[in-house]
Amino acid sequence: MPGQEQDCLREVTLSTQRLRVLPPAVLSNPTLESLDLDRNKLRSITGISKLGNLKKLIVSKNEIVDFPNEIQSLVYLEKLELNQNQIRVIPEGIFCHLPRLKHLRLNNNRLGALPRDLAACQGSLQYLNISNNLFRTFPQPVLQLANLQELHVQNNALRQLPRELFQGQALKMFKANGNPLREPPIEVCAGGIQQILNYFNHLQHGSGQEDKRIKTMFLGASLAGKSTICKSLKQRQAKLVPKEERTVGIEISEFRIEDFTFLFWDFAGQLEYYMTHHVFITPQALVILVINLHMYQTNDDAFKDLVGFWINNLFMRVPNSVVLPVGTHADCCRKQEVEEKRSNIMAKITAMLAERKSNLTHFINNLEASEEPEVYVDQWEKLKEMESCTLTILDLVAVNCTDHSDIKKLEATILEHVKNEELFPEVVRVLPPIYREVEAAIVNITQSEEMADHGMMDLQYLLSELSRQEHLANLDKELLQDVLRYLHRIGLIVWYEEIKHLESTVFLQPTFLITTFKLLVRDRLAQQLESISVDTLIAEHATIRDRSNWVWAFKSKAMLCHQAVRALVKYQLCLEGMQDIFEEIMGDKTHRGKGKLFSLLEHFELCLEVRHAKALNPQASEFVPGRTWETTRGQGDSWYLFPTYLNQTEEVAEVWGGDHPEDLHIRTYFSPEIPEGFFHRFLVKACSFYSTHWVAKATCLLVCNGKPLLIKENNQRAYSYLELRCRKPAGATGFRFAWDFLMAVVFIIQKLSEEWPGLHVCVKSPCRTAGCPAELTWPDMDGKTPVTKEDVKTCGTCGHRFGAELLLSKVPRQPEAPPAQPPVHYYVTSYGTTTFGPSSVHVTRQNISSE
Numbered sequence: 001m002p003g004q005e006q007d008c009l010r011e012v013t014l015s016t017q018r019l020r021v022l023p024p025a026v027l028s029n030p031t032l033e034s035l036d037l038d039r040n041k042l043r044s045i046t047g048i049s050k051l052g053n054l055k056k057l058i059v060s061k062n063e064i065v066d067f068p069n070e071i072q073s074l075v076y077l078e079k080l081e082l083n084q085n086q087i088r089v090i091p092e093g094i095f096c097h098l099p100r101l102k103h104l105r106l107n108n109n110r111l112g113a114l115p116r117d118l119a120a121c122q123g124s125l126q127y128l129n130i131s132n133n134l135f136r137t138f139p140q141p142v143l144q145l146a147n148l149q150e151l152h153v154q155n156n157a158l159r160q161l162p163r164e165l166f167q168g169q170a171l172k173m174f175k176a177n178g179n180p181l182r183e184p185p186i187e188v189c190a191g192g193i194q195q196i197l198n199y200f201n202h203l204q205h206g207s208g209q210e211d212k213r214i215k216t217m218f219l220g221a222s223l224a225g226k227s228t229i230c231k232s233l234k235q236r237q238a239k240l241v242p243k244e245e246r247t248v249g250i251e252i253s254e255f256r257i258e259d260f261t262f263l264f265w266d267f268a269g270q271l272e273y274y275m276t277h278h279v280f281i282t283p284q285a286l287v288i289l290v291i292n293l294h295m296y297q298t299n300d301d302a303f304k305d306l307v308g309f310w311i312n313n314l315f316m317r318v319p320n321s322v323v324l325p326v327g328t329h330a331d332c333c334r335k336q337e338v339e340e341k342r343s344n345i346m347a348k349i350t351a352m353l354a355e356r357k358s359n360l361t362h363f364i365n366n367l368e369a370s371e372e373p374e375v376y377v378d379q380w381e382k383l384k385e386m387e388s389c390t391l392t393i394l395d396l397v398a399v400n401c402t403d404h405s406d407i408k409k410l411e412a413t414i415l416e417h418v419k420n421e422e423l424f425p426e427v428v429r430v431l432p433p434i435y436r437e438v439e440a441a442i443v444n445i446t447q448s449e450e451m452a453d454h455g456m457m458d459l460q461y462l463l464s465e466l467s468r469q470e471h472l473a474n475l476d477k478e479l480l481q482d483v484l485r486y487l488h489r490i491g492l493i494v495w496y497e498e499i500k501h502l503e504s505t506v507f508l509q510p511t512f513l514i515t516t517f518k519l520l521v522r523d524r525l526a527q528q529l530e531s532i533s534v535d536t537l538i539a540e541h542a543t544i545r546d547r548s549n550w551v552w553a554f555k556s557k558a559m560l561c562h563q564a565v566r567a568l569v570k571y572q573l574c575l576e577g578m579q580d581i582f583e584e585i586m587g588d589k590t591h592r593g594k595g596k597l598f599s600l601l602e603h604f605e606l607c608l609e610v611r612h613a614k615a616l617n618p619q620a621s622e623f624v625p626g627r628t629w630e631t632t633r634g635q636g637d638s639w640y641l642f643p644t645y646l647n648q649t650e651e652v653a654e655v656w657g658g659d660h661p662e663d664l665h666i667r668t669y670f671s672p673e674i675p676e677g678f679f680h681r682f683l684v685k686a687c688s689f690y691s692t693h694w695v696a697k698a699t700c701l702l703v704c705n706g707k708p709l710l711i712k713e714n715n716q717r718a719y720s721y722l723e724l725r726c727r728k729p730a731g732a733t734g735f736r737f738a739w740d741f742l743m744a745v746v747f748i749i750q751k752l753s754e755e756w757p758g759l760h761v762c763v764k765s766p767c768r769t770a771g772c773p774a775e776l777t778w779p780d781m782d783g784k785t786p787v788t789k790e791d792v793k794t795c796g797t798c799g800h801r802f803g804a805e806l807l808l809s810k811v812p813r814q815p816e817a818p819p820a821q822p823p824v825h826y827y828v829t830s831y832g833t834t835t836f837g838p839s840s841v842h843v844t845r846q847n848i849s850s851e
Helices: 002-010 069-073 117-121 142-143 193-204 227-236 271-277 302-316 335-368 373-387 404-418 434-447 459-467 479-491 509-520 525-528 536-539 544-557 562-576 580-587 595-603 650-656 678-688 732-752
Strands: 011-013 034-036 056-058 077-082 103-105 128-131 150-152 173-175 209-219 250-257 260-267 285-292 324-328 428-431 454-458 506-507 559-561 610-611 638-641 664-671 692-695 697-705 707-716 717-724 760-766 774-775 792-794 801-803 826-827 834-836
Touching: 002 011, 011 271, 117 142, 142 150, 173 193, 193 434, 193 479, 209 227, 209 434, 227 250, 227 260, 227 285, 227 324, 227 404, 250 404, 260 404, 260 428, 271 459, 285 404, 302 324, 302 335, 324 335, 324 404, 335 373, 335 760, 404 697, 434 459, 434 479, 454 459, 459 479, 459 506, 479 707, 506 509, 509 595, 525 562, 536 544, 544 559, 544 562, 559 562, 562 580, 562 638, 562 774, 580 595, 610 678, 650 692, 650 697, 650 707, 678 692, 678 697, 678 707, 678 732, 707 732, 717 732, 732 760
Parallel strands: 011 034, 034 056, 056 077, 077 103, 103 128, 128 150, 150 173, 209 260, 209 285, 285 324
Antiparallel strands: 209 428, 250 260, 454 506, 559 638, 610 638, 664 717, 664 760, 692 697, 697 707, 707 717, 760 774, 792 801, 826 834
16 A cells, blocks of 8 residues: 555656646655646646656646746656647757657647757657647758657648758658648658658759649539539530539649649539538649629628538638639620629628638627536637638639630739748748659550540559660669659649558549549439440340339438449449449459449548348358458348438338437537438448448438447538437436447548548537537547536536536436346347347357358
8 A cells, every 4th residue: 555655656747737836745756756746737847846856847738938947957857848838939948858858749839949959859759739820931950859759830831841850860750731831742641651761862962943833723613604604614614514524523723824834623512512522622722713703692691502512521621722713704784784793602602711710700709608618628729720821812813714815814813822932831832853753654645546545544554664765774663652642642643552452453533433433423313324225234134124123222211232233333334434344343243343433432431332132142251260251242232322312211210219308418529510421321321330220311221239329410510510319318327328329320420521621620518408409518528528527417407406417428327236138139220230239159160151
């Protein structure tokens, strides 16, 4: 016991105690080695020098403005965290007294420089985080930290990185996203330390070349005139695009104005195709929002459909974008009408920006005014970061698409804006000459007559083709991969090295990739099924009756069997004249290979494979306890669920059995709204984790260990949330399982929401008193659970008290008798997936006969 008491005195945790000064009892303990002061209200740590044996000091998420000078007395300090304060300057003479410092966190402060004496830690410092500060130039003392292994400099204002940083052997992890980098470009940094090092090595062999290139995304409602504008700009003349030639999916083209290269991405406006947009909408791009002025009316509904929807989703997806609104069909409107509509659109966009800023300020004020603001620091930081982001909306340009002078005026406007470094700080990149040489050679291959229309090429074959050119004879695979990663990130080619089935395939024509998407993600898909030719059906050993069943299954359950998909894809490719690549797209029928199409659709969470297991598999390998069991594909047919097309809800409601007042009940709120397609992608993620599930357009029922959990979507303006419900459990074990289940789903939601940087998500628990409108906002989640130490929560509105385990992820303290073993549950969903509840199976030998 004395030894245990002494250990406790060596480590003290005082987080979330609302401390404004250090307690005398702590300062009078000279044996203290670890002190955690996270999430308090400290503005200074006066007296900390008395703790001369400290090895670990955490003062993150406080209110410190002046760097504590007394830290220089902590000569044994190994770990120091001062992140998420308001520190602007670190004086000289601190770090030279900290020779053992290994770990230093200074992120989320107001720093613009580091003291020179940080170099005194060169023999010890291994981890340094200075992200989310105000650095404009790289801090030179960092270059002397010879043992630094992990460095974070994200979200500063760095334009250039020193090559010396990457020439040592120690650095293992480096993060620099969120900086307007030119040398090396952020697309190179995303490839990791080795690619950055290769970049600088190739830069030494020749002078760097400036690459002025910008991705330009054309967005807007269907028939707004995006394709007409895009093609008119490219061909330098008015070019009308007939209705029947409108964009289906996304079309990509490239052209130059002066010394700027523009990569035009023309996105289809139909809502069915928006599900694929998240794959290709990227930051650091010029967004041209095309609005049909002839169709536009100065009312809220027209604005929402033709403008507001796109502005809102850009807010959430790429919150720092530059948007140029372009009004088309100006020739169909009177001159005064054009000006009225232009003013109305710009005024409503300005109001949207103001409303968003007001909402963020409201959220921030609520957290600051709460009784425990220290438990909301992470949420507060995220909101402040979002508050600093805003869309830059340029003045609307009205054009007559048939007038050459209007097209020239639009071209001049675009060029003027991209030359503005404040708007586009990353438009200029410095590249080694070899990057441009490889790119030019790839473009030549793509445009050659020998190149197939689909533009797919094996990586090794591409390397051999490039190496045949004299000036690229020494090109190796590593350098080619570096260049391909760069070209992929700027949007010139597509190479998904992270997808196992596609890592050896390069799409030199990204438009073909869109073609593969639109085979199954498109409008009027049911009509496409109905139109599959009899010849195609026969080739796939199907009948007209099978085709009718496919249409019924798709309309009623948003599902297609493997045979239906093969027939549909084969028919579509025949219409496109590309039937020769059918097996490569769909996979080998004999071996039921996955093929490229479903690798893409599943990777981007556009569909979910479900299987109908009809019987035991006699070909299964023998199960031996203690060894890995090699699973085989079952005998049942594969089915694919496409959440975008879901409609029915009755089955989910019937299985759930209705809400109960005693249910554990939480909501994840979204501001400004739940993004289009978010719930569908959530379904794919969640259902891939929990094999027993029922799904509908806006509801989902998951089952784990026999326990159901319901998720419902409510997406109204100013009231958007996902509601999670499960039955109230009995006893500590039941609560632990129920909250583990709920928290797993919450983390799926939060992880997915990270793909929308401008989206605010918070979790709340409604008061359990009937009719009470109050909700408890969840504190920050450190690790896997919300930060709370209370056993009882009191509603500030109705005054009722509840056990914290009814509102937050917490297990009740009271002891309990061991629960009775629940019965085994067996579920069969509408498409055949199954699960068992708690049970024990002991297998010593498996012997299945196929006789």
